[in-house]
Amino acid sequence: MARSGKPKRIISINPFNGKKLAEITPTSTKELEKIISKSRRAQSRLMELSLNQRAVIAKNILKAIGDDAEDIAKVTTLETGLPIKSSTGLVSALIDRGRWFIDNSKRYLKPEVIDLKDGIVNEICFEPVGVVAIISSWNAPASQTIWCAIPAILAGNTVIHKSSEFSSLCSKKLQQAFDKAAIPPGIVQTVYGDKALGQSLVEGCDFIAFAGSIRAGQDVIRRSAARMSRLSMELGGRDILLVLNDADIDKAAAAAVTGGFKHCGQSCNAVECAYVDPRVMNEFTEKVLEHAGALKVADPMDPLTDIGPMANRPSFEKTQSFYKDAVAKGAKVIFGGRRLGAKGFLMEPAILTNINNNMRLAKEEVFGPILPIRPLKDIDKVMDEVNMSEYGLGFSVWSRNISKAKRIAAKALVGTAVVNGLPRTNISCPWGGMRKTGLGRILSHFGIRCFTEQKNLRYPK
Secondary structure (H helix, E strand, O other), X not given: OOOOOOOOOEEEEOOOOOOEEEEEXXXXXXXXXXXXXXXXXXXXXXXXXXXXXXXXXXXHHHHHHHHOHHHHHHHHHHHHOOOHHHHHHHHHXXXXXXXXXXXXXHHHHOOEEEEOXXXXXXXXXXXXXXXXXXXXXXXXXXXXXXXXXXXXXXXOOEEEEEEOHHHHHHHHHHHHXXXXXXXXXXXXXXXXXXXHHXXXXXXXXXXXXXXXXXXXXHHHHHHHOOOOOEEEEEOOOOEEEEEOOXXXXXXXXXXXXXXXXXXXXXXXXXXXXXXXXXXXXXXXXXXXXXXXXXXXXXXXXXXXXOEOOOOOHHHHHHHHHHHHHHHHOXXXXXXXXXXXXXXXXXXXXXXXXXXXXXXXXXXXXXXXXXXXXXXXXXXXXXXXXXXXXXXXXEEEEEXXXXXXXXXXXXXXXXXXXXXXXXXXXXXXXXXXXXXXXXXXXXXXXXXXXOOEEEEEEEEEO
């Protein structure tokens, strides 16, 4: 775990205007070792508590977040560029989802008895894993943290959270709420730092819940191998939206705009391409332009803003490189694409047509506000693209013929396939993807039991 050198202070930047928000002291290697040790001591006590007692701890955490909800939403907006109306809704939603975990924990964590009628009882127990590291990405640090921390604690694990250095201020604000909660010390702790600190954290914990890029996820897998740590990983997506000729075109177009541009396209389940039947292409394109033109792209602290800036310089520059590559290779820009302002990372959402497979955005995850529209000439070829991609998170198909659309959606090898809607998280349903999109599932009962080891306790009747 040893790392040499003194880490640099983390500078939190407002992506709308480029101004410094704060400086955050990074966690040193020695401090991390102490934090992990503290977490292990706390976990040995936590696992001895009843589920009802652990539920009280989880409730107190959610209460503290609710008490600080306004500040958490504001910091999220200032540091990540998510519009304030979205940040406010996000905090409210994560509290509701935390409550779902509490309300359903007894159902999914109580032992299951299997009676084989042989005079022996097999009691399947759900035991804690140990110390859980939650490494969240910069686009949704609060959601990812709570979605994993609450079920992990209910299962008897302690948590150490680290977000991307680009959302360190969000993490600090969350930890301040945790510190105010009436909970035992060491249950939830936060560390701050760069990739090297994250690597050390991975090497010292028993379960890694990670959100980030495929490359970073592969590094986590390698580094967790020595401990054989349990893993839950969300590594991105490249969702495709299919529009058939009998679809409700206005609804499909509105969904494409929402799915492509929400949080400036910086969502793992963003729509990265719309394939449209040529018979309705003109109508669909006109509707997309209408919906996109109604969006307000501005200061994210303005309650009327729909789209704020991209969250950080690397993400902005990467998206610009995808945009320029596509234009250089023949893409037609039918809407947007301009940089707005000189200091921040505000980008007008872009809608492109005349796409070909030589463009990077035709194969890679953009993670930015670019919506390519392509003609749907051969459904089988598009489905091959969906199923042969390294990503497998979400897919949607739009048609008034539900049975036909359902057959198409069923062929999509993805974590969530939807008819006449967008792939979205739902607390009652598992969330995750296939292939290199990740490992395991969060949310639902899968998102509770993933933080456990299953033990068979056998005894005579």
